[in-house]
Structure formats: C-alpha cells, structure tokens
Amino acid sequence: MKEIKYSLSEISCASCADKIEQKIKKLNGVEEGYLNFVTKEIKVQVADSTDTARLFDTIKKIVKDEEGDVEVCELTPNVIYAIDGLDCANCAAKIEEKLNKTEGILGANIDFLAKKLTLQFKNSLDQKRIEEKVQKIIDKIEPGVTIAQSNVKNEDHVDEESSMTKDLIIFGIGILLFIGGLLIAEGTVFRYVLLILSYFIIGGEVVLKAVNNIYRGKVFDENFLMTIATMGAFAIGEHPEAVAVMIFYKVGEFFQDVAVNRSRRSIKKLMSIRPDVATIKKGNTSVEMRVEDVQTGEIMIIKPGERIPLDGEVLSGASTIDTKILTGESVPVNVTKGEMVLSGCININGLLTVKVTKLASESTVSKVLELVENATSKKAPTENFITKFARVYTPIVTSLAVLIAVIPPLVIQGATFEEWIYRALIFLVISCPCALVVSIPLGFFGGIGAASRNGILVKGGNYLEALNNIEIAVFDKTGTLTEGTFTVTEINTANGATQEELLEKAAYVESFSNHPIAVSVVNKYNKQIDQSLITDVEEISGHGVKATYQNDIIAIGNARLMKREGIEFKESVALGSIIYIAINGKYVGNIVVSDQIKKDSKAAIKMLKSLGIKKTVMLTGDKKLVADTVGKELDIDEIHSELLPEDKLNIVEELLLQKSSKGKLFFVGDGINDTPVLARADIGIAMGGLGADAAIDVADVVIMNDEPSKIGTAVFVAKRTRKIVWQNIYFALGVKFLFLALGAIGIATMWEAVIADVGVSLLAVLNAMRVLKYDYKNK
Template sequence: MKKLNSNQKRLLRILIGAVVYAFGILYKANDNIVSLVIFLIAFIIIGGNIVLKAIKNIFHGQVFDENFLMSIATIGAFSIGDYAEGAAVMLFYQVGELFQSYAVDSSRKSIASLMDIRPDYANVQRGETLEKVDPDEVKIGDVIVVKAGEKIPLDAEVIDGSSMVDTSALTGESVPREIAPGDNLLSGCVNLNGLITARVTKEFGESTVSKILDLVENASSKKSNSENFITKFARYYTPAVVILAALLAIIPPLAVPGAVFSDWLYRALVFLVISCPCALVISIPLSFFGGIGGASKRGILVKGSNYLEALAETEIVVFDKTGTLTKGVFKVQEIVPNDISKEELLEMTAYAESYSNHPISLSLKQAYGKEIDNARITNVDEISGHGVVANIDGKAVAAGNAKLMRKLDISFQEPDDVAGTVVHVAIGNIYRGYIVIADEVKEDSPEAIRDLKTAGIKQTVMLTGDAKRIGEKVAAQLGLDKVYTELLPADKVQKMEELFAGKSPKGKLAFVGDGINDAPVLARADIGIAMGGLGSDAAIEAADVVIMTDEPSKIATAMKVSRKTLRIVKQNIALALTVKAIVLILGAIGVATMWAAVFADVGVAVLAILNAIRVLNGKGFR
C-alpha cells in the first residue's frame, strides 16, 4: 500500500475530524460530558498535532508563535464550555494550513536529477588501446577519443579529426558547431559525426559540465526566502494578546472592588478566542492560492505563493534568446543570388544538401518545398566542417561555409552585418550567391517587451550564447535595453550577478529561459520563468514560474495576476485587523459575547475567503 504524504495525512485528519464535529453538532447531546467528549475527539483529531508542536516549540524557546496562540485560544474555548467553537476554530485553521502546504509543495524539486549532461565514461588512449574509464580518473594531458554520438567527457583541445558538435546542452543554440584540430571542446556537448582525438585541458572537477552541475545544485541556495507573514505577525501579536488576556484576568479582580475573578477569567478567555487570527491564517494563503489558480487558467504555473508575491516587485527581466524570444526553429530568411534566379539558387542548394540531416540542410529542403529527384544527384561528398559538394544535372554544386569556398579556391565576398548562418553556393566553380538561415522571432515577443515596459519594468536584458551580430539584431528588433552575446552558462550567471547590482534592495530580478543550459540562471534569479511547452525538463524544474503556452507576453499577465492578488491580500489584512481590534476592545469591556467572537473568527474569515476567490475570475487585471 502506498504511503500517504504529509498533505494527504493532514487532509485525512481534517475529513475525519469534520465528520466527528458534524456528528457533535447534529447529535445535540443533553449531557454536557458527552458533548465535551465528542468535540474533544474532533479537536484532538484535527488539531492535536498543532498543540504538540506548540509544546515542542516552547521547550525550544519559541513560545509566542501561531501554534501557541491557536492552542491557547482553542483550549480556552473548551475551558469556558464552548466546545464547538474551540473545535471549529482549529478546523478552519487546519484548512488554511492545508491550502498553504499544497502551494508550497508544488515548488521546485531536485534539479540535479534531471541534468542529463554528466558523461558516464571517457575513452582514454593508452598506447595502441582505448580504455573506458570514469571521467574523474582522467588527468590533464591524457589523450581521449570521442566517437560519433558520444558525450564529450572533459574539456579538451582537438589534436586530430573534425566533426559537428551539438552544443545545445551548454548554449541552447540548435545549430551544431564545427570543430577541427586546434579547437577547444567543452564537456557536456555531443559529438554528432566524425571521430575526434583530443588532449584533456582540465580535470573533471574543473570542467564545464562539472561547473554547470554545481551551479544548478547550489544556485538556489542563494535565494532569499521571505519569512511568512503570519509568523512575523504572530511574533508580536501573540505575546501582546496573551499578556493582555492575563492582565485582564488578574488586575481587575485585584483593583476593582466587587470584581469577581471567575467573571474576569471568562472575559479573558473570550478575549483569547476573539484574538485568534483565523481570518488572516486562512485568507492570506487562500488569496495566494486563488492567484495561483487564476494564473494557471491562463497557462501560467506558479510554484509557490512567495514567487507570486515576488512577481509584483520585479524591476529587471532578463531573457534567453533561442526558444524564449525566438522560435528555436531555423528557416531560410534571405536568398541573395549572383547572376542566377533566387528559385534556381535555392533549388541547387536544396539538392546538394538533400542527403544531410543537418538542421541547416533540413531548413533548406523545407524552404524548397518540392520533392527531391535523387536521379539528378551524383557524386555527393560531404566535407566535415565545411559543407557539401555534389553533381546536380552534371554540374558541380558546392554549398557550405566560407571555409569551403576557400578550400575550392572560389572567389567570393563575405556579406556584412548578416544575422544568421550563411550558406555560400558555387555552381561550376563560379560563385552564385548565398542563403541566410536564421531563427525567427516569436510573434508576441515585441508585445511582451512593450507590455513589460508599460507595467513599469525598469530594464529588459537578453543573455545569449549566439553570435554578437545575431543577438544585437534581435535585441534591436524587440527594443530590449541591453544584450550580452556569446555567453556560456557560467558567463550568464556572472552577468546576472552584475545585473543584481542594478536593482533596488526590495526589487526583484526575473530570468526567462527554456533550455537545460538556462537551469543555473533560472535557479539563481529571484524569479526563474521557464517556457514550458517546448522547454527542457531541467529548465522547467529549476524555474519558479512556468509559461505553458511558450508565449513571452504571458510574463506581463503573470505580473498583473500577482499585483491583483497582493491588493486582495492587503484588503483582507485590513479587514481582519480592523474587525479584530473592534471586537477585542468590546470583549475586554465585557460587551462582546461568544457570538461576537464567532463573527470575529469565522465571519471575517468567510468574508476574506470570498474576497480571495475574486482573483480566480481574472477580470480587470492591471
């Protein structure tokens, strides 16, 4: 049988206790002892753990907390014979605690378990043989061999072989990078095709993959978790009302002629029952819970009430580029022919690239949009790190990067200020133009930036591992305030630390990303926001807020939900404290009865709960 978690146990206690309590109400026993036993059983089932916690805290020096106040107020109700009230107050309190607990438990779980970038082994060359060893055992200067499809286990320098390397785990960029002898390899990347021999430059503990794992596991510990309002409030409120109640029970019988101790003890206990902060205890977590529910209806998952509250205080929003502000899908953006039509240039290029599964080749074939006639293609030669040479209809067609053109001694001119990957094309050894492949900006990204600035965000920033010209073009297109390019995950965290210095002491910094490489900065930010529809599991797990629709414009919506929620919380606090203050004064002078106490507790709680539910409808966010 599956073991119940803490929330399930609490819910079970509440349900069983509520049934016993309902039986006590309906039974209406004439015998006071029977009534006491029934409500006492309900009270022990519902709130026995609260009383025990209060006792334990007293022994640990934490006397005046909400557990103590709830215990003394409810026990006080029992001592003056109002058993139903004592049990009811504890029931309401536990319901509020349950709602809060559910919100908290949905927060971030273990991040490291989802980080699938740690290499399992390294192929170390020992003489003429290869030994498969743990990456921790490899030393600087050892020669490793990385086969096609394997993860690069340690940072190293290529000494032989060339290949395409998938760096998406580190940079988030979909286009693989070309590597050749002399280039540096970063651990955590994946070798896509060729055989690579490399010399290790860093031990595993200092390698890129090890640093990323360490950043993800430890960055979240730098978050400042704001103390729960109720605990703060109770720190001052609880000792104050307990001292006042004690004075109310003791001083009048000693100072007022004819005063009866039992009467003033009754007033003091009524005072304690009235002072129970039930409305606050329930309505505040419920307001946040309602805000979380209202956000989820709009495809925004908030993992805890503290993050919902922090959204309203955000001053700086930092974005990743690929998959966050852009679609992460590469398409043909521009065709620039030279003495040839655009259609023919694209057709020849698509045919030359037709045998490759490289993302650039796939985007060229998609742009061509017609069926490839393989009979027209002969003598295909894919030159690793350069491009493809093939015969199309008897003509030699070369499609690739600038290195391919130089290798074939073809005269060409590099285009200036191109934001994307350039595919140069030569037909019959004559340069015929180039095609630009680039990522597309999401349709609502400009709207997202505009809405954030309208909402009062002081600064919008983009951090990307992409090339400078590409990052700066996207930033200019969207109207971002700052952009930092060609960054690895550790560099992004460093930039984040610099940006933290630019906000006010109470202001918050939010980071928005979608890839596994974004996990460290998502964890480090005050609020980490992940694109959940297409984002990696690690990013979603590391984030505090998840945008399930992949629309960056929902970030401004989340902030509107947060601000409305906080307005309702403040209204509930003002309502509860005002009513409490009035009824407490009436109770102290003997005017307020237990019915007034019930209203101060239950009535205000119901009003506050009804107010809290308003945030679910989502109307009028501003």
C-alpha cells in the same frame, strides 16, 4: 533496475565532480551514474540485487578521495501519508515544526489543505521506527489524529459527508435544548439544566480537547480560548451568552470547514489529470493495463474523448489534441503520424495509435503533478511569518486578558471584577488566529494552482512570492525570445538566375546534411528530392558543400567558400545566416536563413515593464548585428552578444550586484547550457515543458509552452496572490484589534466578538479562493 539518489553537502570543483562521476560509472552493478554539479546530487541506476549499503560506502570513499570531507547522504524518496482528524491549522504548524527537529527525518511538510504529510527519511531502513515516533509526536500535540501511508489519492467523500451529517444531527439537538432553555423563566433549575446540556452537546468536543491539551501542557489554542471564555461567562451568570458563543463558534467552524473542503476539491480537480489505465495493443486484440505497468515501445490505442495516458509518438491516425491542462492554451493542436503527444492531454476527435516513449514515472503529466504537489513544501516567507506570529500573538493576548480582568477592579473606583472579567473574556474570544493560519497558505496554494492552470509551474510559495520583487529580467535569446528554428526569409538572385532555380539546386545539394540551416532550405523547397541525381558530393569543413547536379557543378556555403573557389560575389549584409550559391563557377545569388522572433515576445517585454520590472537584459551567443536588431525590435534595455556559456554566468553575477537588497533577478532559458545561470539567478525560469530536462530540474518556474508572455502572467499571478494574502492579513488583524479595543472599553459583547471571529475566518478563506477562480487570460 532501481534508481538511488545521494546529496552532497558541498562540491566546488567541476573537474572533481567529473572524476567522481567517471569512477561511479565504473563500479560493479552500476548501469548508469550521473553527478549534477549544479544541484549537488548523484543519481545511480543499479540492479535490484545490488548491495546498496556497500555501494553507499564506496561512493562516500570516492567523494572523500576527490573532495575531502564532503558529506554524502542518501536521498530516500518522499513518503506521503494521509492525515485523518487534523482540523486545526495552528496544530498542523506545531506538528510540522516538531517533526523537522526529529532525528532521522531530513524534511517534514504538512499540507493542511490536502490533509497530507510528506516525510523524507535519512535512511529508509529506519522508516518503520521513525513512523512510530512521528505518531507519538502527533498524539502529544493533537490526540486522535492518525497517519497512514498513501500513494493513492482518495476521491471518495462518503465518510466525510457521513461524519458531517452526524455532527449536524447532534448540533441540531443542542440547538433545540438551547431554545427550550430560553423559553423557560429565568432562575429555574430546569432552565439551567437545559442550557448546561445544550452547551456540552454542542461544545463538549471543544472542552474535552482543551482539557487534554492543558493536561499535556499545551495551551493558547482556539479550544482553550473558547473553553475559558464560555466557562467564564457561566461563572459570572451569563448562561445563555455562554451557550450562544459556543453555537456561533461551531457554526463558524462548520462554514470554514465547508469553504476549505470546497477549495480542497478545487485543487484535487486540478490534479485529476493522470489517467489510471491505458489501452495497449497485444497482437490482434487490445487490453487495459495500469499505466505503471506499461513499458516503452508498447503500442497504445487512444480513442476520441480519452485522456492520453503516457507520452508517445503517433504511429497512425490524425486528431486534434486539447493541451489546455498542461499549457493553458485553449486552441487545440493538430497531430499526425510522426508527431509527439503528451500524457494528460485529451484526444478530441480521431483514433490514434501511439508508441509509448516514456514510462509513467517519467511522463509529462507525472512531472507536472510532482511539481505542483511538492510546491507546498516550500513555504513563502509570509506563511512562515504568520506561523511564528500566531505562536507569539495568542499568549500575549491571553496575558493581556488576565491583566484586564485583574488590574482595573483594583485601581478604578467602582469597577467590579464581574464587569472586567467579562471584558477579558471578549479578549479571549476574538484572539484566535485561525483566520490567518488557514487562509494564507490557502492563498499561496491557490496562486500556485492558478499558475498551473495557465501552463506555468511554480515549484513553491517562496518562488511565487519572490516574483513580486523582480527588478531585473534576463533572457536567453535563441529558443526563448526567438523560435530557435531556422526559416528561409530571403532568396536573392544574381546573373539571370530565378528564385525557383536557386532554391531547387540549393535544396538538392543540402539534402545530404542534417544541419538546421540545410534542413530549413529543404523544408522551404517542400518537394520530393531524388538524391540519385546528385553526384560527387564534397563537404568542405568550415566552408560548405560542392556537388554535381544535372551536369552542373554547384558550390553552396559561406563567404569563405566563395573566396576559396575564386568566385566573384557581393557579400550580403542581411540579418541571419547567409548561404552563397555558385553554378559552374559563376555566382547566382544567396539564401538568407533566420531565427524568427516569437510572435508574443514584444508583448511579453512590454507587459513585464508595465508590472514594474526596472531592467530587461538579453544574453546570446549570436553575432552583435543580429542580437542588436532583435533587442531593438523587442525594446530590450541591455544586450550582450557573442557570449560563451560562462560569459552568461559572469554577466548575471554582475547584474545581481546592481539590484536592491530586496530586489530579485530572474533568468529565462531553455537549454542544457543555461542550467548554471538558471541555478545562479534568484529565480530560474525554464521555457518549454519539452525543453531540456536538466534546465527544468534546476529551474524554479517552468513555462509549459514556449510563450514568453506566460512569464508576465506568472508575475501577475504572484502580485494578485500577494495582494489577496495581505488583504486577509490586514482585514483579520484589523477586525481583531478593533474588537479587542471595543471589548476592553466595554462596547462589544461576547456575541459580537464570536460572530466577528468566525466571520473573519470564513471571509478570509473565501477571499483566498479568489486567487484560483480569477480569469488570468482576460485580465
């Protein structure tokens, strides 16, 4: 079997979508078909031998018959390539822009930090041809950079360290020649030769790249700027300064590479939670298998200290599970027979036998990694702004440098070309935008990583940045602000009955039902139930149940049942679902079953308000009295009750009109019926990594456990990320503009300019990493 996905350009009719889905399901070879009206995607599962080209044509015809000229496009899986030799963030942005305009490519994203290129092809059959085109585009922009398809994460840093050692040796030789040149008297040929040699040994690669780039019509990058600046210094006789500038530039590049590589390793460490093998029980023995080869239903053996390879149900054993990597919670969870365990978590102290319930591709850890890894493909507006800014900024500064070199000597009396060329060279040195281009995406990826470490999956930098502008927070009630599970909260007796007697008789009669309210009563009783003692069970639809237990006729149900049976009783005004009980026609009391407010819901609302949220809203299908009580307890600003799913969508539409032009609205939900509202909100937040898959697929942010307080943490991470990103922008631009001014008026030297440039880059990268390192639990 294989799964194929298709995207629809538009679909506006839910009824038509259902008709399309039903027709697709009936096609030959289609085992399963599903059309997601919200995401406008068709998923089909077909046999490996299916003619996919013919199937595609058939599906296009079905869509056309129902929806007219709606474009259908096959969604090929993203193909990931490892990038080798790409050291320029600005060049990465240019390559990405060019690839996104290339015919045959639906989407291209370069993750400069992870050295990864992700491509989605319009047609998988064209992949090989387009790969060749991609390499040609890369060769034109940045010669020497290569790509290779890679589905395995390479954690081996030997080649990287070996290359770095080689570069350091060459750099050291260049430094020695430079020092030797400085020790020789000025004006001698030997001094000049040593300085020239040291310059080309240290900066030869920079000069070569600049020449190649100029040959290809590509100027205004850092190689061009440094080459022109240092060659210019040689031309005006500043030989030692020219070499020193190149030395400082290379030192800065080295430290920046070290900082970026360290951040890469931090992020890779965050990602290293997917086990490669699982120990599978085969008869009386056990064998190690690749997790990709394990099928559902097979039995895993998980020893203490091991990471759980796949999702499953515990068959035997008891242990404590560390779920911190998925949920961000430091408190371990106890699991026993019958309970579910999630892949990626660590089995701390007991031997577990677990039946696999999900394949590797569908497991929780795979979902988490896919969400985090793909987050970089959705860039924040600030990232896009800086990329565009860098393309405009450098040519402008270079043009100004030319004007500074030429105009003052012509119009200012006593001014010399030598002096003003020197000032123009300082302009060129300081104008490199690398500090911004590298540190800003690093800051957003750090923010996404920090959120992930706290059990919050943000699907892109755009959503992380949008969380800064939230004005209206909208919550579903059940399962979001409340537990979503019913609990017996009151047992009220009447006419001489005891609480024990009431609970026992109610539990025996309710033991035949799977309704959540009935289950809560049985759980409260918490004793062995012998169902053979119950006879004459009669379910009365919409009312309740009658049965005989120990020769007593018991009626248990709602107020309508009591009235139907003609039993005198006092109607309760308690909050929750009321179960009335009568024995032999006599009312003996009631049991109140309620959905409990989560312990951190109140703190979550308070935190959001402290972070600047202007309005909090709760939507629920519950009765008005219950909704108002919960809302008042949590200090919710606006409460809407007794709603159908379509009513929730209509209210969200109205709320969207109330926010400012730059403001955002988020909706938090956990069920399948929440998916239309999650999709319509500016930001959809799905509660619970174990919630409905449809809700998680549509949501922009996923909270991996059921704690509402994590929503406040997500907003806090977003605000801290933006603060640090803008610190880098202000700091980098401030220092650059300062030195541009100092250079223009003749105060700053070229040495100072290059130190300022590389220093800004290094400090900006280190500052960006503060996002990931911050302790958000103890904020």
